[in-house]
Amino acid sequence: MCPALDETFTSLPLRSLADAALSRATALGAAHADFRLERVRTASLELRDARTAGAADTTTSGLAVRVVHDGAWGFASAADLTREEAAATAERAVEMARLAASARAPEGAYGAHGRVELAGEPSHGEREWVSSYERDPFEVPDTEKVDLLARRSRALLSAAGVAHVDAGVSSVRECKFYADTAGTVTTQQRVRIQPRLAVVAQEGPGGLDTMRTLAPPTARGWEYLTGTGWDWAGELERMPELLAEKLRAPSVEPGSYDLVVDPSNLWLTIHESVGHATELDRAFGFEAAYAGTSFATPDGLGSLRYGSPAMRITGDRTAPHGLATTGYDDEGVAAQSWDLVREGVLAGYQLDRRTAALAGLPRSNGCAFAQSPAHVPMQRMANVSLAPAPEGPSTEELIGGVERGIYVVGDRSWSIDQQRFNFQFTGQRFFRIAHGRLAGQLRDVAYQATTTDFWGSLEAVGGPGTYVQGGSFVCGKGQPGQAAPVSHGCPSALFRRVNVLNTAQEAGR
Missing domain, CATH: 3.30.2290.10 (PmbA/TldD superfamily)
Incomplete structure (x- = not known):
């Protein structure tokens, strides 16, 4: 109905x-x-x-x-x-x-x-x-x-x-x-x-x-x-x-691991390291007081190596059941879908009509939103998602290709710098991978990297069957602050040789 x-x-x-x-x-x-x-x-x-x-x-x-x-x-x-x-x-x-x-x-x-x-x-x-x-x-x-x-x-x-x-x-x-x-x-x-x-x-x-x-x-x-x-x-x-x-579960030994990251965790990494970084007002330096600007500046459009060739990230205001999905934004712009990262290279930004004009572009891609009638519309995030591989592997097949690694499930705490470049993420559940099989849970795991190193280590993305759309009701931005709902879809994904910390040891320093 x-x-x-x-x-x-x-x-x-x-x-x-x-x-x-x-x-x-x-x-x-x-x-x-x-x-x-x-x-x-x-x-x-x-x-x-x-x-x-x-x-x-x-x-x-x-x-x-x-x-x-x-x-x-x-x-x-x-x-x-x-x-x-x-x-x-x-x-x-x-x-x-x-x-x-x-x-x-x-x-x-x-x-x-x-x-x-x-x-x-x-x-x-x-x-x-x-x-x-x-x-x-x-x-x-x-x-x-x-x-x-x-x-x-x-x-x-x-x-x-x-x-x-x-x-x-x-x-x-x-x-x-x-x-x-x-x-x-x-x-x-x-x-x-x-x-x-x-x-x-x-x-x-x-x-x-x-x-x-x-x-x-x-x-x-x-x-x-x-x-x-x-x-x-x-x-x-x-x-x-x-x-x-x-x-x-035993506490993790710090070191370099291959990671298979579940969509229930990866959505938040996408949000912080790609979603915010490809907002054009941040890239221009206009938005700096709330959570910073962006390393992905306009001089890198079409050339910045954001990640591996397996990485395709889209901005999308049309995704079914997406929290940022709408028919028209708060500037009367029709909803659209477009590439932000294509084959690992920065390919686009999220725009409102003002930032589109400043960039010399003929049209916005529909990213203006106001939290309430008491708030002025501003450039807000679309549904920013990592595309699956059309014939890609299952999560089990990704795990099967790992000799020594960790399967990361569920989001928890995170930290990222003011230019969306250096970050650290934890999760809810961590499973040791040994010789292509899950070998019990681990505790106190956090993965740490720069944005380009992390996405550059992406070796494979899962197929459509692994794709899940995560998200948040309350993405914050602006002064006075506004909250906006946004979704991030992604498949399971394999990252090679990522630095893993022991959060219990780090807290005890």
Whole structure:
């Protein structure tokens, strides 16, 4: 069944409010104006040892107007959804642009970006788009949600060695109306969901550890928690035994290892070392205060050896069930897919209309997003993913090609420098590989490299059967900070001779 737009949202006077704002901005001399009206509903539910520990359900709504006037940006937002307030918001946005223009540094001055120019985008007329899901989580009674999570928690608590179980789920329904002076008018709705389930075990003094589900957040509905898209029964059955084995596992010996990295871990490495590094505002040096700039500067486009020839990374706003998937971005740009790294060489960037124009490109690839109507759109990450090999090996076959190595599963902590170049990642589960076979778990593992050395050591990627889409609800960027949802798909992958640290030894230094 195809999901429908929320009638309580579409019944609002969307076009009337947009017309009031855009006509006022145009009358005041704006060269460009766009209008957004959003309603974002967010809910969360938490259980501790099968008992409800907390719940929240909030809705944020409002309108926003952004303009280009006298070559400068202006932005304003409001909560009052009336024509009078929409026009007044446009007036405030124009006034902000006038103030920004008066304070603009002279052309050529250090740090001056000059007049705001936007890359072109054809008018798309009136369009509607709804993400792909079957059952809206906001239509599911809380009693049904609690019952499902409590049943799974009790089953885990009955397993030997499990001391505690934490369970929860977060859901978002994002309704967005957009209109601009070029004639694009879009009404869109996105639903996303993030399950959480972790077991805690204790064995002897200080023998405390946890293990979380590997189920990633996704742009699906409640059906995701009842079987569509994830093998819940199989994973939950194995978790207590895996955690017990982890508690007994030996600590890793530091050194050089071949790594087979599971998609449940590799997605985060892609996010930090490729996703952020190929945001063009970072590469230009415009975004530096929050998590730094990028080593992948524009002079390396088409020549920078990012990784081995097995590496193809795409930016994609169209991937099925991707958290960053949409029909049109917050600048009215249609969703697209493109290469960021092709055969190991830097091939592209993530763009909004401003950075595309600065790069001399004719069009953005649709990467503008605002967290809420109170936030200005900025260049945000697409679904950035590592392509599988069409006839590539299975995970077992990748492991079979390793004499001495480690199979890395699940994400945990990470660290990366301000240019997205030197990094260290840990994981949830580590398995020793000996002569092509798994030989029990290890503890205290972290892998460390520079971005280009790590991706340069990529020898093989798995086939489509190993491909999984991970991601995050809350990728942070900007000042004031904004959070954006984003997915990263990847297959299992084999990396040769990667430096491995013992985190327990490092902590004891």
